[in-house]
Amino acid sequence: MDPIFSESHQVGVVSGFYELVNTPFQDSTNALCWYRNLQGDFKEIVSQLTLKENITEVSMEDLLALKLSAEGDKAREIILNDLRLLTDSGALPSLNLLKNYERDEEFDFIATDVYSYHVDRSPVGTDTFLCTYYGAASDIIPNDQVDQKILIPEIRKKLRELHHGPEAEFENFLKDCFFDLHYQPKPNAQPINLGCGHLWRLAVDHPQQNVLPCVHRAPAENAGEYRLLLIC
Structure with missing residues (x-):
């Protein structure tokens, strides 16, 4: 197990899916990780999928249609099982083949795209689940290591x-334009990379939430490499 996960007060590590969905967030813990060392060739799946846009949703039917080696088939079964588990728990998972997200270039003093550290907000109780199977993985960061951008004097x-x-x-106005969701790391902040293969549950800002929402960001993609990401 990556020691940074087990040593962080922000991250709780669990051993299975049902523990992942049923363990309550508490205190400073607003990210839960089902830590896994996955077997299978996820690169083979990525190489056979067709990117139709910068972000292309991959259906179960798309996955099942692929002609894969034994290692590729192992990877496919893992993804299909994750999709089934999340769907059965009431979530709406999406599997994305991703070249890049759209960059926010409207303002030069504040970014509001997913590459900026941000939190998710919902009007109802929910969580964010994600797993990177292939490619660059997202980062999270402790809440006490960031400043809300709208409170930084020059930005405000x-x-x-x-x-x-x-x-x-x-x-x-700040809330309606989602400026309040974005954060800037403090000097010497220590982000935690979520790694590949682990299934994560992150706290969302919603009316019933009893912990601070998890601050996270999408990574800069590796050159010439797509990402394969499950998210809901």
């Missing part, structure tokens, strides 16, 4: 200049 000043409404509506 520029956001006020961007906001043309009454001062009483400024906070709603």
Whole structure:
């Protein structure tokens, strides 16, 4: 097991799927990891899938149609089982073949794309699940190692200049435009890379949540390499 997972107060490590979905978040723990050393050739699956857009959703039918070696078939069965487990638990998992996400280049002083450290928000109780099977993996970061971007004075000043409404509506403007979801690492912050093959559950900002939401980001993709990512 990667020692950074077991030594972090942010991460709880579990041994199976049902423990992953049923273990409550508490205190500073807002990320749970089902740590796995997966067998199988996930690269073979990626090499046979067709990228139709920068992000292409892969269906179970797409996976089942692939002609794979024994090692490729092992990898496929793992993915199919993960999809079934999540679906049976009430989640809506999506398997994505990913070249890159769209970059936010609208403002030069604040980014609001998924490459920026951010939290997920939902009006109802839910969690974010993700697993990178192949390619670069996402990062999480402890909440006490980041600053909310809207509270950084120079950024907040520029956001006020961007906001043309009454001062009483400024906070709603920040929320409506999702600026409040994004964070900047402090000097000497120590992100945790989620690695490949592990299934993660991350805390989301919602009305019933009793811990801080998990701050995370998408990675810069490796040159010439697609990612294969399960997310819901």
